[in-house]
Amino acid sequence: MSKDIRIGVLGASGYTGADLVRLALAHPSMQIATLTANSQAGKRMAEVFPQFGFVDLPDLITTEEADWSLVDAVFCGLPHGTTQEIARTVLADHPGIKFIDMSADFRLRDPEVYKTWYGHDHLAMDLQAEAVYGLTEHYRTAIRDARLVACPGCxxxxxxxxxxxxxxxxxxxxxxxxxxxxxxxxxxxxxxxxxxxxxxxxxxxxxxxxxxxxxxxxxxxxxxxxxxxxxxxxxxxxxxxxxxxxxxxxxxxxxxxxxxxxxxxxxxxxxxxxxxxxxxxxxxxxxxxxxxxxxxxxxxxxxxxxxxxxxxxxxxxLVKGSAGQAVQNFNLMYDLDETTGLTQQALFP
The missing domain is CATH 3.30.360.10 (Dihydrodipicolinate Reductase; domain 2)
Known part of the structure; x- marks a missing residue:
């Protein structure tokens, strides 16, 4: 299986983003094309996470510098409140992209509930209407056909x-x-x-x-x-x-x-x-x-x-509670075996 699906990771300098990169490196179908981290832009990934000093990865860039035409799927690990407008821009300009959100921005279906708990209006309710809740075991069928998946919190x-x-x-x-x-x-x-x-x-x-x-x-x-x-x-x-x-x-x-x-x-x-x-x-x-x-x-x-x-x-x-579940959903969205890249056993002791 060739690494033929190009992915981008928004927020690659966070723990969730780093674990997504770790899993992607072992995934037979993922090619890491873009890594963004506005606060760390211009650095090598290994400068931010030294465990990646043994692999060749794109340098970190700002979200504005990213060329989304070179990406097939986006994993978003940004803080809540920052994903909505980025998702809207990316999907409007590149409707064929699959967007897998690991933030909280598309999890709550009711805009009033979102406003109550997150303190501001939802800025992309048009996208919220099509977002599929990404609890894989309970929304598998809908996830397969989704363009935007909102992965649950841990x-x-x-x-x-x-x-x-x-x-x-x-x-x-x-x-x-x-x-x-x-x-x-x-x-x-x-x-x-x-x-x-x-x-x-x-x-x-x-x-x-x-x-x-x-x-x-x-x-x-x-x-x-x-x-x-x-x-x-x-x-x-x-x-x-x-x-x-x-x-x-x-x-x-x-x-x-x-x-x-x-x-x-x-x-x-x-x-x-x-x-x-x-x-x-x-x-x-x-x-x-x-x-x-x-x-x-x-x-x-x-x-x-x-x-x-x-x-x-x-x-x-960080895995089933975030990046791993995101990869599991990615596999469904691309009609891959659901376990692809995720069969590593628990690390013990």
Whole structure:
């Protein structure tokens, strides 16, 4: 298979962009044609990420300098609020390009919800109307035919994969969902912030954005769609002192079901899925089981409170939670085997 699909990466100097480059280098069909990073423009990629000192990559350029006529697909790893106008310009000038967005700009379908949580009007609602939510396992058919895919956030990916089958089967009460989520510090991005300094984040566990995290409405949007009614989820994220990894623990009230029923629903939903694995009874998911990989592991156990269950899901926030899921969607959009370039196993220890 030749490297015949030319890709560009917007925001290549961030952690998500760098992981996309890492995966693209091993992908048999991707040719990296353009890398943008406005704050690092003019530098070699290896100057920003020394791990790329062994490979030949394009130098970093500004978004304005990029020639999108030389690109077939764009992966966007820019911060929220910066993608909408760029996506509109690129797709207007080059309608044949496939745009895979890893930011938050096209995830929320309701413009008022977007404005409430992100503090400004959505600037490309015409594109929002055609954006497909990129949770691969649940939107596969639509993703295949999409031009614009909005990849989910890392927390929604881990949470939704572990809840949607249960809501769809009517096995849990969607009005009583509590999600306790923990992520490695790469989830906070690469820009300088006091709370992710080593002395601040190391040797401790910190809650943040309590009651107001922007991934909450994304989780609620998808659960509400499946439940057929508006759902509010109690969601609390925490920063954990490790680079990669995410663990979401959901506390659920069952509706006359048993834990065995929940496990069976997961097995049925993900039986043929290459990247979602249901842990056997007695096995608890751990982040080290998926580190560096595109896998999600889900486990379910009975709470000591009758009628309640605890579901645990783990992913690598930069792979299945971002760049890996983007590549998985790219494969679908180009009619490639979905696992292409993504079969690396977890890095352990």
């Amino acid at each position: 927390y929604p990916t881990a949470t939704l994969l572990s809840l949607l089958p249960l809501v769809a089967a009517g096995l849990i009460d969607p009005s009583e969902i509590v999600v306790d989520a923990k992520s490695g510090v790469t989830g906070a991005g690469r820009s300088l912030k006091q709370n992710i300094l080593f002395s601040e984040a190391g040797e401790g566990l910190s809650p943040y954005a309590v009651g107001k995290h922007r991934h909450a409405p994304e989780i609620e949007q998808e659960i509400s769609k499946v439940a057929g009614t508006d759902v509010i989820v109690s969601f609390t994220p925490h920063l954990i002192p490790m680079s990669r990894g995410e663990l979401c623990t959901s506390y659920l009230r069952m509706t006359g079901a048993t834990v065995d029923d929940l496990r069976a629903a997961f097995v049925d939903a993900y039986r043929d899925e290459p990247f979602v694995h249901v842990a056997p009874e007695g096995v608890l998911p751990q982040t080290q089981n998926v580190r560096g990989s595109n896998y999600c592991q889900i486990g379910v156990v009975a709470d000591r409170v009758p009628g309640r269950a605890i579901v645990i899901s783990v992913i690598d926030n």
